[in-house]
Amino acid sequence: MSTIGIDFGTTNSVVAAYTPSGSEAIDIDSPPADWADLGFGRVLPTVFGLGPQGETLFGWEAKTLAHGERLQAVKRLFQQEVSVTLDGQEFLVETIATMLFGHMKAKVLESGLSADRAVVTIPANSRGLARYRTKLCAQMAKLQVLALINEPTAAAMAYSARMPFDQRVMVVDWGGGTLDVTILEAQAGVFIEQASKGIQRLGGLDLDARVAQHIAAATPGVNEWSALERHLFRLAVEKAKVRLSERDFTNVDLPRGGFHRLDRPTFDDSVRGLVERVRQPIEQTLQDLGAAPADIDAVILVGGTCKVPLVREFIADLMGKEPAAGVDPMTAVAEGAAIAAAILSGEIEDNDFFVATEHALGTFALDRTGEMRFSTIIPRNHKLPARATESYTPAMDEAASISLRVVEGDPEHEDYTVLQTVDVPLDTGRLSAQDKSFDVTYEYDLDGILNVNVEDRLSGRTLTQSKVGFGIAPLSPSDRVRIAEGSEAAVAEGRISPAAAAPVADPKVAELLQRARKDVIPYIDEDKARPLRELADALERAGDAERPDAVLDLELALLPYSYLF
Template sequence: MTYGIDFGTSNSVVARWTGSATEVIRLDSAALPAEWNRPGFDELFPSVVSLRDIQRTLCFGWSAKCDTAEPQDAVKRMLASRPVAMNAGDAAAGTVPEEHEVWLGDEPFRSTAVAAALFHRMREGARRNLREMDEAVVTVPANATGAARYRTRAAARLAGIKVKALINEPTAAAISYAHDFPGEGRFLVFDWGGGTIDVTLLEHYDGIFDEIASRGITALGGLEFDEELVKLVLHKLGTAPERLTRQEARRWRRHVELTKIALSQPGTDQVLFEPLGGLAPVVIHRDEFEQAVEPLVRRALVPLEECLRDVGLTAEDLDAVLMIGGTSQIPLVRREVERALGTAVVDSRLCKPMTAVARGAAITAAEIDGLIPDTTISVATSHDLGLSFEAGGQRGFATLIPRYSTLPARGTRSAMPAVRGASKVVLEIVEGDGERAADDERTFPLARLELPVPQPDAEPSSNVFDVDYHYDRNGILKVHAKARHTGVVILDEELDCFGPDGTPIAQGIDRELERLLRRIDEPAPRTAQPEPARVEVTTSVLEMQEDPADEPGPALVVDGRGIMTAGRTAASPRPPSMRLLGSALREVRRRYAQHHVVAVIGTDLVDLVEYDEQDILEQAVAEGLVVTVPSASPHAVLNVAQQLDAVVVSMEDLRRLRTPYPWIMEKGRFVKLARVERHWVFT
């Protein structure tokens, strides 16, 4: 049976081909809460994973979204980018992980493993509907990076779903529309959902769908609209809900999202927002909401203009304008797109904004299986593929395969050593905009490949490599390199390494997925009971004091900044964790039982600690277990350690500061701490 999967930032949808039409499979409708029971919402599977508050077991979909205190969403965004180093030293020391991590309780999991768990749950949902989803066409944003495409396919494959093809989301929506309302011409698809915006131009003639241009923004969607609505509500309240319980905070977040949805319905001009925590209700008017989000809408029109300009077209050249994704259905967005183009958009009843992508993917799968004759789908690359090279203080970009090349696409280029005696040739492969420098923020490094030179002592011209770069139909890159003079193949592999060190991202993720799925039935370990949270965690901190009978050893200073923010990234913006610091300090205390242990953190982190952990922090400071400094930089930590003549424990390699602090190189003065799975390891 043939399936299509729309793996979304906020919601996912699964559809199947029935032989003449498409059908959406309701994966999680039984768990749909009453307040979310709106037309079409029973067809959605929220792309959310979380731990249940009491049982501490893993849950997905509507239960994770609405019934837990710490839902983790926007995993799809994490697949597209690399974590950002906290400071310049992180990247230099090689401590930046190859991909984002999602924290479930006190345990981190790589984003690919969490995405695989979501795919696994979708497959289980289809099975509950007496369907076996072993194969599927999966959609990705039109402007998805090579990393996002590989990781999406890897996640589905780990979940037991063979990916027959990856297809761009706007193309899938156009296929769905053209199937329901046969007609040819030039379509513009404005795809704006929970996490990304893509604007794509397609031509549909003689059963062929051909992408001719695409532009987008990878981190702009419904999540940003929620943030603006929160600011608006807080401004009207004249306060912030700082003393809400965890349960109230969860309800506050979802209440904001429901308010946004209500304000997006035709005929709704105002919504009564009833905050929790004893705050008075306020009325949110649609014009206030639209004024708050207007800057976001203006940003979204930029890729619309760029897309038309890229191919020299105007709105008069379009035969249909399709708007898909939840954010595209906000009345202000639809009005502004119509104003910018000077033409009406297709009615949402004719192209269902939330399910069109999955339906188009199912149709594509049927076309691949030969069930729909006389249909051909052509996808184009959304970025320039190139090589990065040194160019006078910045990185140059040598284009190999230009943007908008129809897949499959190929580019070739020779390479040879720069000087005689070189033992290797380095290829730094990147995706981005060939008109910009390769170290521009819009450029994504794919991999750094090294080709061993067969005859290092020979002239460079005797060591020429012919390198072939090949995108398959899915947009997955394969690299083939052979020595020109001998014909020996040096490299022939699919590019699956998106970390700066070339580490394959699939390594060990299958075991990580197994460990994650065990949490469905097995409670996750915790450092504290939920109620009252303070008692057990505080006890754990107090246990770190020395027994008066013990002979005290040298003081030991722990760099708390890195520990409290371990796993926190721009894509996973969780507050600093006192529980995480407590678990690390317990391990330090066990390892160095005779030492007086003190942690150093900055006041900037103190201000970010969650309300229910503030008492724990205050008691730890009062008892001398935690020392606060204005800014807990590595220098501040070393200054404290120097005053106490102490041993230093840190997750960073502080030996890079050996010039101002030469004593750090003395034996026994520095201990490196790392988190492996859920264990603290000393190196």
């Protein structure tokens, strides 16, 4: 067998293979005993670190690293970040993600299995930029990516393999970094996504941060902890969260001795506001289908956050039914991806699956009243692959070109992301705007990567073509070769070559920016992260005269989150 399924998670990753006895997760790392006892035996933490000698570390070695720096939640960085800094060295996000994929592939090979081709999962609400960067990094790790599939679809496939009858299922996929709710129809071995809604930055990391904040408020001397002590504290909080899934209380070890007693009611009170946010995507997906909870045959909970009793209880009350049994929340997504890989490679011939768009795709255009509005080209919940064309006319007769904004978003809730702006030249020899009308075609493939084609309506001539989803900093072919070769060497030899990038000159400013962007922003709610991100950007742009005030502004804004760094 040469196909595998990879759940590339925000906090943890899992690899599975399809065997004659079914889909099975593969052991690709060795957790410490205290973590193995908590059910993490087949889980690789999605963590990258540099050891004392600059050697590359992955998984549990990086997560439990006592000395040196580590990077967690790489997948969250796919949405906005180009590079990160570790031990004073700046690395492209793609470099680190490629190395993580390469490490997983190497571990599969060590287990005696082959790993040439893979199906890789992504959150259903993941934007086009993140989808493209995920696929790119897996390919640079010498994996042939058969498809990117949504994590809830993979989970439904794993569940249906055990319950092989027609049904409509709701998958709540809540891991370390993202929340997705998807309703699927399983009919005669075919899996069809019908509706999906999610929250991009909400997961176990955020629950951990909320509990850590509660404990830190009751613990004297928190501001005096070292970076290592803060890291050990965060690990202790995460372990306490996992233990409280089975116990009524536990102790959170404090870095300088002693412990904080944490019981389940206190934990529940700390995170209740975050847990209740699952209501909105659940109700939205039902509303999209005109369905009621009674119309759902099974509710499948996957992802580590779904092991929290309060989460399970809240969803059960909301849906009026208990979650389906027989699904391992930690490994189900990878197991389903392995089934998808077996379908695509021909090992399984009596199943198939379809994927739908989580977001509408379109552009901004003037309506008949002169208002700028979102113009949908491919609607939400449209099955992939999808191809659609809309016609447009320039607003002014004298226009020599137009700027086409390729937009992914939710028109109903005014939530948009401009994926790319495409400049389209027009025929200046024509006098009227009507003569310069053009067709915009969006072609969205199974991986959720968008191709845009603009064609002159009168002549049929292609005005521009563009593949959207290259990420914030499009990589040149030489960049890709360099990252792929460097990642392969690093996995084999335990080293890494830093990306060539100009660091911030002032070490104090560089350290402060690193603290904000790596230690705090990925772990707090988006409404709180946004002003911090703006302050960090302002500091990076500040001139000599403005820099002292910008430093002070960011330092003061970070004070409430000192328990994180």
